[in-house]
Amino acid sequence: MTKDTMQTTDPTTLPALLRVRAAATPDRVYVEDIDDRRLTYRETFELMETWAAAYRRAGVREGDHVVTMQYNTIESMAGWLGLACLSAVETPINVDYRGELLAHALNTARCKTMLLQRQYLERVIAIAADVPDLTKVIVVDDDDAPGGLPFEVVGAGEFLAPGPSAGAAREPGPWEIAAVMFTSGTTGPSKGVRMPWAQIVATAMTTMPIRDLGPDDVFFNAGPTYHLGAKVFPLLAAMLGGRHVMRPFISLSQQPAEYRRHGVTTAFFPPMAWLADPPQPDDADCAFRNLLLPLQIPRMDEFKQRFGVRTYSVYSMTELSCPIGDLDWNIGKVSAEGLFSCGVIRPGYPGYEARLVDEFDQPVPVGAVGELIVRTAAPWTTNAGYLNNPQATAAAWRNGWFHTGDAFSQDEAGHFYFRDRMKDCIRRRSENISSFEVESYVRKHPDVADCAAVAEKLSPEPGADEEIRLFVVAKEGADLTAESLVGWIAPRMPRFMVPRFVEFIDAMPQTPTMKVQKALLRGRPRSDDVWDRELAGVAIPR
Secondary structure, three states: OOHHHHOOOOOOOHHHHHHHHHHHOOOOEEEEEOOOOEEEHHHHHHHHHHHHHHHHHOOOOOOOEEEEEOOOOHHHHHHHHHHHOOOOEEEEOOOOOOHHHHHHHHHHOOOOEEEEOHHHHHHHHHOHHHOOOOOEEEEOOOOOOOOOOOOEEEOHHHHOOOOOOOOOOOOOOOOOEEEEEEEOOOOOOOEEEEEEHHHHHHHHHHHOOHHHOOOOOEEEEOOOOOOOHHHHHHHHHHHHOOEEEEOOOOOOOOHHHHHHHHOOOEEOOOOHHHHHOOOOOOHHHOOOOEEEOOOOOOOHHHHHHHHOOEEEOEEOOOOOOOOEEOOOOOOOOEOOOOOEEEEEEOOOOOOEEEEEEOOOOOEOOOOOOEEEEEEEOOOOOOOOOEOOOHHHHHHHOHHHOEEEEEEEEEOOOOOEEEEEEOOOEEEEOOEEEEHHHHHHHHOOOOOEEEEEEEEEEOOOOOOOOEEEEEEEEEOOOOOOOHHHHHHHHHHHOOHHHOOOEEEEOOOOOEOOOOOEOHHHHHOOOOOOOOEEOOOOOOOOOO
16 A cells, blocks of 8 residues: 555544554554564454453443553553543553552552552552552453452453453544553652543654655554553554554663664664664665654764664653654754754644743743743643642643743744753653652651752753752761662662762752752762762662
8 A cells, every 4th residue: 555545644543543444454564562473453453342341341431540550562552542442541650660659649540440560569569558449450461369458359361351342442532531641740749641632643743744654664662651652653653554563661772673673664762782883885775764863862963874864853741742843854953052952833733832931921032041831722632631630730731821841942943942841850761750759758768857859960961861869968966878878768769760879968058938949959069979879889679
């Protein structure tokens, strides 16, 4: 089939698209995984219906939120879609969640049913008394479920046993919630973002120039399930009649070889390891050609020229689709100050508007730094608020605009430049980490009087990765060391939140209203007194 007969850019939902593709191209491969398991469009549609029926038999009903804790697999995608076909909502959470953070997610979702992999069951058992709504736990990869727990435990065999499926699946509307994803909390606990199907569709349509993609494209879907990419790339592949490769979790060391083995054409991470191989005359003939690149990366020009790759930049976040992006491939505009532009306001569907404003929502002059606020003309194409959190929803959507909390500047030509996070958020290895949540774990140590977590940039380059730098005020007379503190908090908090740098100080710098002046802490030079977990050789167990 030609590109024109395969591609659709009509706003729709993935369950609806799979039905169309299953009828039109039933034997065309839609999804495969890194173990070479392949499903056609028809087989994927049937698997979605199987999961919808299984969830229905398990008692899931319209409007229910089902929290999932699992790797990114073909089954995790089918389960997400099966819930959508029941007008229920998947709420995927980070597999590193434990303790209070895990309980918070379950309680925010008012979760009655949870699905997880067996390795995470003990974490749920540990907080059972704190999650009163939870009545059923489905263990998706084990039949040997323990008994005697304060909730029903259902094994994989029982859950997916053959049974009636008639009437289980239906197609959700664009206004229905496709998923709830937890984003970073900065002045409070993490919030669950309600993402309508129309938002997922708008994101897929604006992630890359869809006009230049087609049914021969192969997308690399590395997940994880609680990141937007795990929802957008399957939809984008189906919109084009293409296929996508699923990976359980991101592996920077394995992905370069997997790109070549699976013929990946399109991804959001460049296989820079290819540059280590000696140049070959046919390097530019490789399948890989489309790269979503929101940041500058060293040697990127060399990589593009050698392998014939084109790049595209956008700005997005969990609460939005992609309101800002380049108008074409390979623009990569850099300001005089060395800031990398993520593009201009995107024209066309869904009718984006964006402004930079001060604290009173008044526009700032060209070149000045302000908070980015966004809205769209098409309904349901941005978030539908925060789950069971009307106060946070009202604050974010004040004056009819969504407030991103991100600081930008804009030049005369309309190019936007990300400057900083107005929120106290730390970006570490693709994870948005709430400093509030890091601090809440650390403050539970009996010898900690106060603490503050800030982002420590590893280089001055725009978009450089960040590590967590923790400032600690110890209680008077306490014999507390950085290594003992990290050893105490590591088993109690998600692995990705464990600080790398620890510095003891006598007191926190504060404003007259007793708020910590984190700007002063961020600018503090890292002296020899700052403990570095990696230099100390302290590994955090998985």
